[in-house]
Amino acid sequence: MAAKSERTRELVLQTALRHLRERGYEATTMRGIAAEAGVSTGNAYYYFARKDELVQELYRRLQQEHRTVAAPRLTPGAPLAENLRTVLHAGLEVMTPYHGLGTGLLTPASSAHRAVSPFSAASGAPRQQAISLMAETLTASRGTPGGALGNRLPQLLWLAYLGVTLHWALDTSPDQQRSRVLVDGLAPLLARTISLVRLPVGRRLSTDVIELMDRLAAPTAPDTTSPTEGRREP
């Protein structure tokens, strides 16, 4: 019974992913997915209560596939620029079938559904996996810094990867070649910027970056002294 339920969920999901690829976010409906998967609409909703939960699951799958494709291609002891280029290209590769979704991938991040934004708590697991893949990339590469900066680099590289993803989602060049140009240029640029930490000027910048990351990660308490307090929604 559990196995059957798992199979039904997978059937609904695979149908949904095909609809998202072929029709885009707006034209994909739970009703259409259910009809094609041969289950009742109620049954489809049992597995995915909202369309954006499907996109959340798509994030998860893409992240798993990204790691599966990228990890074996990392070259131990290679310069960071090379391994980073490999990982970023692998990311574009696994996303390619979903380019028609465009920033439809971002649609569920809109205000009503912030739970599925890449920064939300609900996205914690795939985000952690994405950050882990960046950590693996750093570990595989030679001469990358340790210490406080080393601890933060996986997250910083993940942010750079999000930037590449956003560029790719908006990329109208044939076969998104422009995004590949971006990756080819960005990987050595990031590696060289990271290597600055060996110089005093780079260490100072690195301290500033770490401080800012700490401040952004700190919990924001409801600001009871702020003059803007009254502006909050009831």
Next chain:
Amino acid sequence: MAAKSERTRELVLQTALRHLRERGYEATTMRGIAAEAGVSTGNAYYYFARKDELVQELYRRLQQEHRTVAAPRLTPGAPLAENLRTVLHAGLEVMTPYHGLGTGLLTPASSAHRAVSPFSAASGAPRQQAISLMAETLTASRGTPGGALGNRLPQLLWLAYLGVTLHWALDTSPDQQRSRVLVDGLAPLLARTISLVRLPVGRRLSTDVIELMDRLAAPTAPDTTSPTEGRREP
């Protein structure tokens, strides 16, 4: 007659902007806007053929307001960090009433409507205005670099501002305080990074950044030799 037409367009637009602020992107409809503005739906469509054209107009207005608010606050001869902080905070300030839209602001950038993405040709005029505001900020500040990097800095700072905007759109902290923390930390960090260009290591990085920007700006010809050619949609 031209004046009356202009007034009607403005009435439709102001009604639309209020609906976008109060109801969000999805719940705003041309029909609802027309009803409240007291014009026929056909008349409303005459001025704005699609909902995303309203968002395009919103970009334009926000950009104008950003300049109007920020320019008088720039301090001639102040450090770049200070003026940049001023400009970025002014950007958050003018966007604040539209926070409910969230990444609904990005929705029209989805694949079906790429014309209204901030990188599209149709967005050229507001984008150029935004880049000009960054140029003014640099000109007002002391000790900013000239030369090839100086020419590109307005565009690079605009990209940083887009990053702040994206952070703000996804920001769930009370009154988006986290985005203000980001601006307070990012402005001096960007200024210090830019000042690196005085050192040999910074000049080399700067050359790499300019080369990458040139490659990304170059027209992408349909790639007739690529093995992926056949993949393009018919």
